Amino acid sequence: MCGLGFLHDPTLAPDLLRAAGEGLARHLRHRGPDDAGVWCEAPAVFGHTRLAIVGLDDSIQPMTDPEGRWVLAYNGEAYNYRELRRSLVDRWRFRTGGDTEVLLAGLVLDGPFFLERVEGMWALALWDRHERRLLAARDRLGKKPLYYCVDGERFACASELPALRAAIPDRFDEDLDSAADYLRYGFALPGYTAYLNVRELVAGHLLRWRPGRQPEVERYWSPPTKPFDGNRHEAETLLRETLIRAVERRLVAEVEVGALLSGGIDSSLLVAILSRELGRRPKTFTLGFADASFDERQPAREIARWCETDHHEEVLTTWNSDHLERLLLEHLGQPFADPSLLATAAVAELAARTVKVVISGDGGDELFSGYQRYQAASLLGIYNAIPQPLRRPLEAGLRALPEPRVHHSRSVLKKAHLFVDIVEREREDVAYLAPRVLSERTLERLAPDLRGRGHRSTVAMPAADERASPAQARAFRDLLVYLPQDILTKVDRATMASSLEARCPLLDREVVELAVRLLPSWHRRSGVGKRMLRSTFGDLLPPSAWNRNKQGFGVPVGRWMAGRLGDRLSELLAAVPSPLDRAASEALLTEHRSGRRDRGHALWALYVNLLFRRASALPSPGGP
Numbered sequence: 001m002c003g004l005g006f007l008h009d010p011t012l013a014p015d016l017l018r019a020a021g022e023g024l025a026r027h028l029r030h031r032g033p034d035d036a037g038v039w040c041e042a043p044a045v046f047g048h049t050r051l052a053i054v055g056l057d058d059s060i061q062p063m064t065d066p067e068g069r070w071v072l073a074y075n076g077e078a079y080n081y082r083e084l085r086r087s088l089v090d091r092w093r094f095r096t097g098g099d100t101e102v103l104l105a106g107l108v109l110d111g112p113f114f115l116e117r118v119e120g121m122w123a124l125a126l127w128d129r130h131e132r133r134l135l136a137a138r139d140r141l142g143k144k145p146l147y148y149c150v151d152g153e154r155f156a157c158a159s160e161l162p163a164l165r166a167a168i169p170d171r172f173d174e175d176l177d178s179a180a181d182y183l184r185y186g187f188a189l190p191g192y193t194a195y196l197n198v199r200e201l202v203a204g205h206l207l208r209w210r211p212g213r214q215p216e217v218e219r220y221w222s223p224p225t226k227p228f229d230g231n232r233h234e235a236e237t238l239l240r241e242t243l244i245r246a247v248e249r250r251l252v253a254e255v256e257v258g259a260l261l262s263g264g265i266d267s268s269l270l271v272a273i274l275s276r277e278l279g280r281r282p283k284t285f286t287l288g289f290a291d292a293s294f295d296e297r298q299p300a301r302e303i304a305r306w307c308e309t310d311h312h313e314e315v316l317t318t319w320n321s322d323h324l325e326r327l328l329l330e331h332l333g334q335p336f337a338d339p340s341l342l343a344t345a346a347v348a349e350l351a352a353r354t355v356k357v358v359i360s361g362d363g364g365d366e367l368f369s370g371y372q373r374y375q376a377a378s379l380l381g382i383y384n385a386i387p388q389p390l391r392r393p394l395e396a397g398l399r400a401l402p403e404p405r406v407h408h409s410r411s412v413l414k415k416a417h418l419f420v421d422i423v424e425r426e427r428e429d430v431a432y433l434a435p436r437v438l439s440e441r442t443l444e445r446l447a448p449d450l451r452g453r454g455h456r457s458t459v460a461m462p463a464a465d466e467r468a469s470p471a472q473a474r475a476f477r478d479l480l481v482y483l484p485q486d487i488l489t490k491v492d493r494a495t496m497a498s499s500l501e502a503r504c505p506l507l508d509r510e511v512v513e514l515a516v517r518l519l520p521s522w523h524r525r526s527g528v529g530k531r532m533l534r535s536t537f538g539d540l541l542p543p544s545a546w547n548r549n550k551q552g553f554g555v556p557v558g559r560w561m562a563g564r565l566g567d568r569l570s571e572l573l574a575a576v577p578s579p580l581d582r583a584a585s586e587a588l589l590t591e592h593r594s595g596r597r598d599r600g601h602a603l604w605a606l607y608v609n610l611l612f613r614r615a616s617a618l619p620s621p622g623g624p
Contacts, residue, residue, distance in 0.1 A: 002061065003028025003049045003496075004073035005158040006125045006134065007167050008211060010043040020167055021045035027163035030331070031075070031496045037061055039071055043153075044127055047163075048073045051499055053253050053357060054081070055098020063100050065108055066093065069130050072104045075159055076122030076144050077503070079249040084117060112137060112206050115220065119249060119509055123201075125157055133210045140221045141363075141507050142203030142484030145492060149198045153211040157201075160493075161193060161333025171197040179579060180453035183446070186337030186437045186605055187485040189455050194334035203484045223479060228517040235518055236536040239511075243537075246508030247273045250359060251280070258283040258355035260347060260502070261311070263299030265370070265530055265545065266361030270505055272540040274359065275307035283355055284309040287347040289556055290317050299548060306542055314350050316343055319560055321568070321611070328612050331493040335612045337437055337605035338486050339555040344494035352498035362487055363506035366479045367515040368530045369523035373435065374474060402595045432474055434482040437605045446588065446606070447579045475523075476516065558600030561607075562593050569603060572610035580606060 005024030009017065021038040024047030029036065032049030039046040039062040046062040054077065062073045078084065081099035084106060092105040099120075106114035107126055112135055115122075121143035126135040136157055138146050147164050148157035149171045158164040165172050175196040178188045188194060190202045201207055204221040228235055247270060251257055259274060261267050261284040274280040284304050288297035297313055304311035319342055327345060328336065351358050365371045384391075433456060444451050488504075495502045505511070515523075515532070522532050534546050561569070566589055573582045585606055592599035 002051055002073075002075040003031030003159040003163070004061075004075050004123065004125060005047040005163050005167065006044070006073060006127065006136075006156065008044045008134070008153065008155045010153050010211075012043070014040070014042045017042055017045045021047040023047070023166050024158060024163050025049050027166050027330075028159055030499055031159060033499050035060065039064070039073075041129065044129075046071060046073045046125070046127070051356065051501060053077065053255055053501060055096055055100065056254050058096040059098030059100040061100060063096075063104055065104060066095070069128065070104065070108050071127045071129065072100065072107070072124065074100050074103055074122060074124040075146075076120055076124070076139065077252075077501070078103060078118050078120040078122070079252050080117075080119045081252075087117075107135070113220065115206075121503075123159060131210075133208065136201060136207040136209075137220075138201045138203055138205060140204045140509060141479070141488065141512070143488050143492065143504060143507065145489065146201045147193060147198060148201060148207065148215070150209065150215055151197070155209055155211070155215075160331060161195075161198070162330055164198065165333060171195070173197060176450060176579070177453045177455050180443070180447070180450040181455055182335050182337065182609065183438050183443050183450065183605060184436055184440075184454065184456075185434045185485075186601075187434075187489065188334060189433070190481060190485060192455050203480075223476070223516045224513050226517060228514070228519070232519075232522055232535075235514070235522065236532065239514060239532060239536050242508070242510045242514055243505060244273055244277050246505040246511050247359065248278055249508065250503040250505050251278070253357050255356045256283070256354075257357045257359065257503075258285060258351055259309070259359040260284070260351065260361070261286050261300045261303060261309070262361070263296035263303060263545075263548075264361065265533060265541075265548075266364030266506060268299075268303045268361075268541055268545050269364075269533060269537055270359050270361055271303060271307050271309060272537070273505075275309065276540055281308055281310065282359070283351075284311045285347055285351040285358065286311070286313040287343050287350070288313060288315045289343075290315060299545070302542070303545060306545075312350060312354070314346065316346050316555075319557075319565060324608070325611060325615050327493065327497060328608065329615055331497050332489075335605075335609045336489065337601070337608050338490050339557040339601065339604050341490050341494055343555050344490055345497055348495040348498045348500045348502075352495075352500040356499070357501045357503060358495070360491060360502040360504050361506060362491055362502075362504045363483065363512070364530070364533070366475055366483050367506060367512060368533050369475055369520075370529050371475075371478075372529075374524060374529060432477055434478065434485070438602055442588075442602070445584045446581055448581060449579050479512075479516070557604045558592070558598045561589070561600045561603045565607065566593060566603070569607045569610070572607065572614065576610045576614045578610055578613055580610070 007020050018038060018040040021040055025036045025038060028049045032051040034052040035050040037048050037060060048061040050061060062071050064071050078099040081102040085102045088105045091109055094101055115137055121139045123138050123144040123146035136146060145159055146157055147161055149168055156164055156167045173196045175194060178192050178194050181189050191200055193200055205217055205219050207215050207217050209215045259271050259282045261271055271284055274282050286297055286300040289295045324342060327341060491502050525531060569589060573585050588599050589603055591597050592603060
């Protein structure tokens, strides 16, 4: 895995331009500590850092073609590069043995839609020295990041926002629409960032740019919606073959490959495929918590014993504000409210002590209907059929009961509170985009100056399958918004902070394109999700693994916020200028500490926002 940066700036002298390229590489060093390179020819410069996984000795970047016309900087892995290389060898004289030159050859010979043949993850920038034009691209689901900024003949792009900000600091003005979306969802929506002039290249898109022109951005991949035309048995047979092949592809490496193991179905299944189907005994890595309701060490140990892995584990006892601040400032570069970022970074740090690559189970919940909120969405129709005069007292009575701070998998009352939250948000926001951190009513109370702001209406969302249930429609949208903006962002930054590459077999293109075409009832029925995984791979895991309650990689932020972390939030509210209303925010904290409601995740979002503002010198509220 790698980090890339590109800058085109005709106002810079050659020595300053090269220094800018070196600065890009320096800010991305954690993404690739094995090598760093700069290519410079005014007015363009590349900076690149490399984590050597394939082609250890010869795939140096930035890479040029034999004639010197094209320059490529690439962050990712093309798992089928050997097959692609064989298809190109008659038209290209290869000088290296890795996947980088295969990408370069394919793009030069066949153009950008060569990417349709690539199975992997990537962000890349290809500069044509003769035509003075840039092609940039990002993988189908957004596993690898790429941000860009354009100002006339000045253009810059980079793997991470902090590196981009170092190259063009004058373009980083706060976007208040994104500030509002952050408080709603905990992240910036696809295509946007916390800054007015800085954009994200959306997953599955290409970007073309020439000096003096605006970038041309086009989608090259969307999830298919044509229904699967076989029966369920045929689907199970195909799914088994496809997922096993996807795992095997992700073993292409010249270094050892380990696996993250949470004890949940997705990571457990992938480890079982490695062990029982492919004959591997990988190192596995688990993070636990002192809070038993969030701790998954015991089920992870059971799977490790079942699969005979070399198992490693650690315990996260509390949050580390210094570590969080480093992740925000040095890797994310904008507010990000998923508290499991800390836990993911901790397990990545554990794994990186002994391996450079891990298999990760991301994507299973979105593709195979794993989230319990999908069941809540299915129940909404039944609940809404109850006369409103009966629903209101029912909701009020439930709200009068204290909300537990334990994980929802351990408490029916907690699940009931979460269901009422969904009911409230459904009334406010019919166009579901992602799970909400703050309801619209709470957002208006906490940040009245952001009322009505946001990028929600500009998010292009392909139509879901017309057969889809409410739960399946939400899963489809989660695949295009929540997965890339939250889950994959978290995994990329947390693993890359420790120079660790994470590979996601469940997000293999063939797996994705099969899963989204299957009947919704094959995925979820009678309150049970991941039915296709259970029926297809039931022999690979013990019954206890399939029968465990869905938990997810949760963090006990509710209990943290009831203690010292809440005190820290109060200090930041008093000291840091922000759009937040201090009195309303303190009232939310008081409600949480009283035990009436678990506001832990909402308060964490406020804490992260204030921490980032204080540490990054983000300007106080302003903008158009």
